[in-house]
Amino acid sequence: MARPKNFDRNLNLPITSATLDRIDAVLNRQLGEFRLLFVRRAIEETLEKRERAVARKRRVAKKSKA
Numbered sequence: 001m002a003r004p005k006n007f008d009r010n011l012n013l014p015i016t017s018a019t020l021d022r023i024d025a026v027l028n029r030q031l032g033e034f035r036l037l038f039v040r041r042a043i044e045e046t047l048e049k050r051e052r053a054v055a056r057k058r059r060v061a062k063k064s065k066a
Contacts, residue, residue, distance in 0.1 A: 013039070020035070023035055023038055023039075026038075
């Protein structure tokens with residue numbers, strides 16, 4: 001039986017071997033940390049940071065109009 005699909009799309013990232021080496025150097029393999037999870041977490045953290053910045057700008061814009 002085939003595994004169910006977790007994601008609708010694949011995202012192919014052109015990452016240099018030097019960057020992959022840097023990622024591998026900071027992974028904690030003993031805790032089961034994998035490169036894919038590291039990249040996903042980094043993307044999520046960056047998205048959250050940018051979403052907060054956008055929301056903050058909107059609040060400031062609303063206050064300045066009032």
